[in-house]
Amino acid sequence: MRHFIxxxxxxxxLTVLGILGLxxxxxxxxxxxxxxxxxxxxxxxxxxVIAFLFALIVGxxxxxxxxxxxxxxxxxxxxxxxxxxSLEVLWTVVPLGVVLYFSFLGAQxxxxxxxxxxxxxxxxxxxxxxxxxxxxxDYDVVSTTLVLPVDQQAVLRLSSTDVIHSxxxxxxxxxxxxxxxxxxxxxxxxxxxxxxxxYTVRCAELCGTQHAYMTAPVVVVQEDEFQTWLEExxxxxxxxxxxxxxxxAEQNACLTCHSIDGSKLVGPTWLNVYGSQEIMEDGSTVIxxxxxxxxxxxxxxxxxxxxxxxxxxxxxxxxxxxxxxxxIIAFIKSxxx
Amino acid sequence: xAIFSLGLFTGLLYQIVGTLVGMGLVMLIRLLMGxxxxxxxxxWVVGMLFGTLAFMVGTGSVDxxxxxxxxxPTTDEHHSDPRLTGLKKYLALSFDHKVIGIQYxxxxxxxxxxxxxxxxxxxxxxxAPDLQFLQPDLYNTFMSLHGIVMIMGILLGVAAMSNYLVxxxxxxxxxxxxxxxxxAFWLNVPSGIILLSSIFFGGFDTGWTGxxxxxxxxxxxxxxxxxxxxxxxxxxxxxxxxxxxxxxRMRAPGMILFRMPVFVWTALATSIISLTATQLIGLSFQxxxxxxxxxxxxxxxxxxxxxxxxxxLFWFYxxxxxxxxxxxxxxxxxxxxxxxxxxxxxxxxxxxxSSLAIALVGFxxxxxxxxxxxxxxxxxxxxxxxxxxxAVPTGIKFFSWVGTMWRGKMTFQTPMLFVLGGISVFLLGGxxxxxxxxxxxxxxxxxxxxxxxxxxxxxxxxxxxxxFAAIYYWFPKxxxxxxxxxxxxxxxxxxxxxxxxxxxxxxxxxxxxxxxxIADYDVALGISAxxxxxxxxxxxxxxxxxxxxxxxxxxxxxxxxxxANPWNSRSPEWQLPSPVPEHNYADHPFEVLGExxxxxxxxxxxxxxxxxxxxxxxx
Ligand SMILES: [Cu+2]
Ligand SMILES: [Cu+2]
Numbered sequence: 001m002r003h004f005i006x007x008x009x010x011x012x013x014l015t016v017l018g019i020l021g022l023x024x025x026x027x028x029x030x031x032x033x034x035x036x037x038x039x040x041x042x043x044x045x046x047x048x049v050i051a052f053l054f055a056l057i058v059g060x061x062x063x064x065x066x067x068x069x070x071x072x073x074x075x076x077x078x079x080x081x082x083x084x085x086s087l088e089v090l091w092t093v094v095p096l097g098v099v100l101y102f103s104f105l106g107a108q109x110x111x112x113x114x115x116x117x118x119x120x121x122x123x124x125x126x127x128x129x130x131x132x133x134x135x136x137x138d139y140d141v142v143s144t145t146l147v148l149p150v151d152q153q154a155v156l157r158l159s160s161t162d163v164i165h166s167x168x169x170x171x172x173x174x175x176x177x178x179x180x181x182x183x184x185x186x187x188x189x190x191x192x193x194x195x196x197x198x199y200t201v202r203c204a205e206l207c208g209t210q211h212a213y214m215t216a217p218v219v220v221v222q223e224d225e226f227q228t229w230l231e232e233x234x235x236x237x238x239x240x241x242x243x244x245x246x247x248x249a250e251q252n253a254c255l256t257c258h259s260i261d262g263s264k265l266v267g268p269t270w271l272n273v274y275g276s277q278e279i280m281e282d283g284s285t286v287i288x289x290x291x292x293x294x295x296x297x298x299x300x301x302x303x304x305x306x307x308x309x310x311x312x313x314x315x316x317x318x319x320x321x322x323x324x325x326x327x328i329i330a331f332i333k334s335x336x337x
Numbered sequence: 338x339a340i341f342s343l344g345l346f347t348g349l350l351y352q353i354v355g356t357l358v359g360m361g362l363v364m365l366i367r368l369l370m371g372x373x374x375x376x377x378x379x380x381w382v383v384g385m386l387f388g389t390l391a392f393m394v395g396t397g398s399v400d401x402x403x404x405x406x407x408x409x410p411t412t413d414e415h416h417s418d419p420r421l422t423g424l425k426k427y428l429a430l431s432f433d434h435k436v437i438g439i440q441y442x443x444x445x446x447x448x449x450x451x452x453x454x455x456x457x458x459x460x461x462x463x464x465a466p467d468l469q470f471l472q473p474d475l476y477n478t479f480m481s482l483h484g485i486v487m488i489m490g491i492l493l494g495v496a497a498m499s500n501y502l503v504x505x506x507x508x509x510x511x512x513x514x515x516x517x518x519x520x521a522f523w524l525n526v527p528s529g530i531i532l533l534s535s536i537f538f539g540g541f542d543t544g545w546t547g548x549x550x551x552x553x554x555x556x557x558x559x560x561x562x563x564x565x566x567x568x569x570x571x572x573x574x575x576x577x578x579x580x581x582x583x584x585x586r587m588r589a590p591g592m593i594l595f596r597m598p599v600f601v602w603t604a605l606a607t608s609i610i611s612l613t614a615t616q617l618i619g620l621s622f623q624x625x626x627x628x629x630x631x632x633x634x635x636x637x638x639x640x641x642x643x644x645x646x647x648x649x650l651f652w653f654y655x656x657x658x659x660x661x662x663x664x665x666x667x668x669x670x671x672x673x674x675x676x677x678x679x680x681x682x683x684x685x686x687x688x689x690x691s692s693l694a695i696a697l698v699g700f701x702x703x704x705x706x707x708x709x710x711x712x713x714x715x716x717x718x719x720x721x722x723x724x725x726x727x728a729v730p731t732g733i734k735f736f737s738w739v740g741t742m743w744r745g746k747m748t749f750q751t752p753m754l755f756v757l758g759g760i761s762v763f764l765l766g767g768x769x770x771x772x773x774x775x776x777x778x779x780x781x782x783x784x785x786x787x788x789x790x791x792x793x794x795x796x797x798x799x800x801x802x803x804x805f806a807a808i809y810y811w812f813p814k815x816x817x818x819x820x821x822x823x824x825x826x827x828x829x830x831x832x833x834x835x836x837x838x839x840x841x842x843x844x845x846x847x848x849x850x851x852x853x854x855i856a857d858y859d860v861a862l863g864i865s866a867x868x869x870x871x872x873x874x875x876x877x878x879x880x881x882x883x884x885x886x887x888x889x890x891x892x893x894x895x896x897x898x899x900x901a902n903p904w905n906s907r908s909p910e911w912q913l914p915s916p917v918p919e920h921n922y923a924d925h926p927f928e929v930l931g932e933x934x935x936x937x938x939x940x941x942x943x944x945x946x947x948x949x950x951x952x953x954x955x956x
Pocket of ligand 2: 656657659703705706
């Protein structure tokens with residue numbers, strides 16, 4: 001019994017040390033959403049339980065190691081203790097209760113995280129290898145920066161044009177995979193930003209070569225600033241087709257694979273490409289003209305440029321109108337040196 | 338050419354020829370069909386499959402079956418050539434479960450070393466932000482290969498231990514199906530080669546999870562990954578079938594299930610998992626293979642396929658698979674602990690049955706890998722409950738170990754150090770699980786380095802530390818010689834603290850925003866110093882494993898000759914001379930009279946084995 005009390009004291013001391021240590025350590029990024037509040041609360045509960053259980057097992061282990069270990073010259077065996085059924089039942093039933101309670105808490109916090117605000121701001125988030133686009137359907141605004149008003153729930157409707165991506169802003173805590181497919185595969189993620197500031201959305205699901213760089217800025221602003229920003233965006237569509245083309249190319253992730261300065265990325269550069277002659281994978285040659293560019297965007301698999309992977313997916317061009325493609329063609333045409 | 342008399346080299350020669358034949362065949366068919374003769378994907382895939390078949394024929398592992406089919410007699414001889422000694426014995430075909438066990442072990446160490454060196458390569462890249470020397474595609478290939486090759490290495494290590502130990506521990510003379518055993522082992526060689534060859538086919542950038550649509554687009558290396566894993570899975574299924582039949586049919590008189598050494602219980606639990614779940618990962622990979630080869634659309638959204646379906650199939654195996662790794666390791670811990678504390682295993686039946694309970698619950702938790710995947714949201718809460726339930730039988734193990742240690746007269750030879758270290762590391766791994774298990778916190782943790790830290794802790798604590806403990810502990814049984822205790826301890830004292838730095842560091846950077854599987858990270862996250870520490874710790878682990886290898890190589894040749902039962906263990910294998918005679922207990926039937934772990938009970942016996950056989954000359 002005396003041993004047991006000492007060991008229990010050791011466990012208590014280790015638990016306190018563990019909890020204090022975990023409180024000192026830098027463990028979570030800034031908390032910037034309503035959803036993060038409940039999640040962080042659950043985290044801190046988890047951390048305390050972890051500290052206690054680690055101390056419990058390790059404390060008893062250390063005590064046995066140092067106090068009961070074999071003394072020099074002793075060759076006898078230990079006590080013949082085969083087990084103890086009440087203890088076994090105890091340490092089956094108590095943990096069972098604890099995990100059920102934890103699951104219950106987990107379900108409760110999840111309920112808070114998923115809580116729906118019917119007035120939520122709708123944003124369509126489209127992931128493509130390897131860029132994000134944000135569309136505000138109620139305002140006809142398209143952007144490569146996610147701008148959100150503070151203290152208002154936003155429902156992000158996530159979809160992908162190619163492979164699986166995942167939307168994650170560490171400061172908001174919540175994460176949701178972004179799936180390719182029809183409307184049934186659109187997934188909702190709800191966040192209510194609570195801190196004005198600048199963050200980054202980081203793609204969390206491996207999506208190919210440039211996955212590490214599939215990020216986009218997130219800006220949380222006051223409501224009035226948000227309205228001003230929306231108005232600016234609506235007015236910001238350029239008159240010049242070339243500039244418009246540039247905008248469409250930026251928004252549709254084209255420039256993550258096509259450079260405009262001659263360097264080779266995943267796809268061929270657009271510099272000087274218009275009017276040039278190219279060899280295709282099947283050996284034929286092509287003069288890059290309007291019709292060919294149009295086809296490359298609408299049906300990329302039809303002809304593949306020699307030396308490049310068939311990395312363009314049809315989904316990319318689907319949401320571009322013929323007018324927008326015409327702008328992109330104008331933009332490509334303008335890239336000459 | 339003498340070396341071509343060894344199964345391994347004949348096999349490799351056959352494999353090359355077989356691959357060429359397979360490739361030629363596809364090209365011929367394409368020619369006859371009037372389509373372009375060269376299309377790398379089908380040509381190489383069929384070539385690789387033919388190469389595997391040819392390898393198996395080349396090693397001679399199917400000879401006896403052919404003879405039976407033709408009605409010709411075969412001998413009961415274990416070895417293709419009984420005169421072989423030393424390492425050569427392990428490069429040749431043998432039906433002896435002890436040789437096969439060691440073959441598995443050696444191949445496991447090769448694979449683990451290869452996978453570890455991939456890790457060191459990309460850890461070097463990650464030591465500092467920005468890209469230093471690994472381009473993203475190569476980074477992705479190394480990262481992906483590190484994962485899958487390590488998994489194979491671990492499964493090979495599991496097979497090594499069960500093959501070597503199960504027959505010895507239950508008093509059998511060999512496995513139930515010795516030829517199938519050899520066949521299952523040799524499948525792993527072409528499987529490993531094909532998998533590693535993916536580097537030369539453009540690699541693959543999907544991680545070991547191979548999720549489509551990414552895996553549908555990846556280079557040809559992806560197919561090599563699929564084929565390698567597929568063949569490997571076949572080997573697991575055959576191997577586990579063999580273990581199960583051996584346990585159920587080959588026990589010595591008196592060896593009732595509840596008197597088996599507790600390691601055998603874990604082998605039973607893991608074999609049930611491997612036998613029943615492996616098909617699903619095989620199937621999921623086969624479906625993507627067929628998508629790529631024949632244009633089928635199972636997971637292709639454009640034609641109505643569903644990308645989530647793949648993940649369900651994949652995790653239905655791949656979650657239980659982690660229990661295959663750790664249950665085996667936990668079995669080693671439970672087996673060794675009583676020997677070194679000289680006390681009975683606390684609550685033997687509870688420990689034994691908790692393995693089955695973990696295996697059973699393990700089948701109902703797979704979707705916890707998919708909380709953020711976009712599966713039906715109503716599935717999240719039930720899977721949270723089932724996932725956290727795993728903590729209960731796992732807790733029983735920890736508490737029983739503590740009960741075993743309490744008042745025990747512990748000594749601290751190298752195997753025991755690895756057991757104790759393993760318990761603490763597995764505890765860290767286990768306790769970092771529940772935050773991933775509760776959905777809300779997992780939404781932050783999923784796909785971050787927290788997960789990387791968590792599963793490395795479970796793998797190291799649940800497999801790597803116990804595997805090292807097992808190698809040191811049974812080294813005298815396998816070789817008849819002792820390892821060097823000083824280097825063994827050095828290995829441990831380097832590896833344990835380094836591992837804690839690595840794993841805690843990974844968990845911390847994950848919480849702070851470090852995503853999994855990225856070649857480069859943002860300085861703004863403020864994690865650069867931790868990344869450097871993780872890399873340094875990784876290299877310290879590598880150095881300690883280097884010391885382990887030198888110790889083994891040197892001790893196998895020059896080590897002190899071991900006593901018959903250096904650990905004073907009650908387990909039947911230690912009642913035989915070391916190394917064990919070729920047919921184990923064949924001429925020396927033994928009987929089980931008492932309980933396995935009655936340390937400290939005067940006059941108790943576990944087994945009676947009479948008369949003690951002579952050490953075999955060839956072993
Ligand atoms: Cu990504
Ligand atoms: Cu899992």
